Amino acid sequence: MTAAGTDSAVLEPTTPVAYRVAGKRKEMGDTWTLELEPVGDQRLPGFLPGQFSMLYAFGSGEVPISVSAIAGGSGELTHTVRAVGAATGAICDARPGDQLGVRGPFGSVWPLDAAEGGDVVVVAGGIGLAPLRPAIEQLIAERDRYRAVTVLCGARSPDEMLYPSELQDWREAGIAVETTVDSATGDWEGRVGLVTKLIPLAPFQGERATAFVCGPEIMMRFVAAELRGRGIPPGRIHVSLERNMQCAVGHCGHCQLAHLFVCRDGPVFALDRVEPLLGVREL
Amino acid sequence: MRTIDQLLSEAPAFSGMSSDQLELIAGCGLNRVFEDGEYVMREGEPADVFYVLRSGRVALEVYMPGRGALTIETLDHGELLGWSWLVPPYRVAFDAKAIGTVHAIAFDGACLRGKSDQDTELGYELMKRIVPVLVERLQATRVQLLDVYGGPGPV
């Protein structure tokens, strides 16, 4: 007998492809941006904003990391990684020339096309700005397709604000960028307070706006409530979720959130699909 | 030139109040300007005044020996600064420093306390407008306390 399978089925990518660290930049204390390029002829298919790869540091383990910039299709990959464990620590320790294993691209995308013609509000918390950066760059590159575009960023402190120079570039490229931090010392003259406080000030009209939100789950819940309060329907508020991902193709079962496989059905979800699930403890 | 009650009605916390009540509150208010770096309030001083910010930014600071001044919140256009005048012992809890030039309407809290005691309807209306601000800030503070961006550290 023959087994079922769809026509477009592809083989589950279980083996990483070797990539070389071509460039490395320290973003803040424990967070680095790595530029990767294929070592040999083999290269991964192109990534889209919102998608992630499985990054493997030899001997230390493999972790899901969202793509934080989209190259021009020549196989290069950019990831911003925070060292929080053995694998992410080893990835951050990689020096230019070192090799990493990469699998991907995996997962869903920020629905930029669906946002066309309306306002776009991007809300990022901490390192959550990294998965949103490719979307922001695409919004800027195709600025004419959208009305008001606003980026709202929250961070723990001014020193821990990701991509500070890009924030300035984005402002100059014609989008509104507002930032706030949980607390500040020294000469910070920006806002101090929760990122939700930026939402009432942002220049968008709820009924024609689309929101992309990424950050800690608690922050996203509060942000989502505020965005709904400003009239964005939950079907147009998109969040990126984090769960235990190992196979990255919906086979290993670790990332389940009720009926969803976060790796395959997500990581980017419309809020109306996940909001009731996020409200259930330990689901 | 706009009167203080007109300016006041533009502050979200006071929007929709009756003109009689606005007039009463405005009677206790006067325009103030603070230069960059100037302290609008200092921790521990008598809390007789509160402000509605018209422009500029005010940083709420707490001074920690060895770490210097830590900004725990900033307030901007339309926001309410100061609520210690509402509750005994009427002492300011944090330093409030102007970042850039700040235009604000200053209200005599002590005067308003007196008016509210006589006119409880006004007092209740005032409370209904100030309590949501307090609740919103309390909730935001609780989330900030979680230090969600900080994460649990290396695992």
Next chain:
Amino acid sequence: MRVLERKSLSPLLEALRRRGYEVIGPTVRDGAISYEPLSSADQLPVGVTDEQEGGTYRLAERDDGAVFGFNNGANSWKNHLFPPELSLWKGRRDEDGEIRFTEQEHRGGPYAFVGVRSCDLAAISIQDRVFIGDAYVNGDYESRRRDAFIVAVNCAEAGNTCFCASMDTGPRAGDGFDLALTELLDGGHRFLVEVGSERGEEVLAEVGSSPAEPRDVAAADAVSEDCASQMGRELETDGIKELLYRNVEHPRWDEVSERCLSCGNCTLVCPTCFCHSIDDATDLAGTESERVRRWDSCFGLEHSYVHGGSVRQSGKARYRQWMTHKLATWIDQFGSSGCVGCGRCITWCPVAIDITEEAAVIRATDRIEAVGINADD
């Protein structure tokens, strides 16, 4: 339909071997029925039966010489199609820091599975959906599954923990087999054979069989009907997805978690559970690495680990995850229940937690007004 004599069983296995199949079938091992490679029909568990209850499994003798006179053991065909441990690749980092990955050859098969019960046949098709029925195809599973020859055996007796009739997966195999046998003991030990494929037909021709008489067909029908009426357990499936979704905060989850040991036995014996971990091992020098796929269980604390901690910390949350997945979210994920009613999880639970009882209690105390989880698709 054909009839195969009892003595033709050995030639049947021989014919399968001649065609290049590795024959896997039931045999007695470690005091239980186990599906193992068979080199001879003598290894089949002739005259053996099993006694099953919640938390209980014992083999016993039977005096009628039945070859398939038992229900199921702890393991299932997934042990062969989705092995408990599988090397995926080996990696090497040389002195220059160059890393190379060598994909492991997909080994195993082609298999002939002899003695596949109807519930397990359903379980195989459920795992097909998981591993090869979606956008991504698991290459190893596909290679093991692709050419597998299946000789189904219809159960003659239902075990005390069986409820395939409730799950509409048995006791009689409907399709998905090459040959299906019904063992007939009265009036001569023989098997009624249903042919499900051309190659089944070919194999049968090599073995030799006779046309089935109406009395053979009637006897086999009676066997299946008897079996269906003996089910030891029952599970009401009507609206079960919605039932469990809206009872996500039901107090029963707390009660069952007081008994559950989180040992994961139920997930190991379940013929559809597919969770697996991707583990890396590296030598001390840091030059050789191997990635191994291993069965994992949602009862493990690490299963839901994200940096900082596990999502499902409590035993309650983990039991709820397992049972809700099996009976409810599976339907949204793969279009069918993840439970086939084989009863293994009941038999092999050390504290005899019974999925049919848990579902029944929740149904009896359904909190219709409760706000539960709401799956949109």
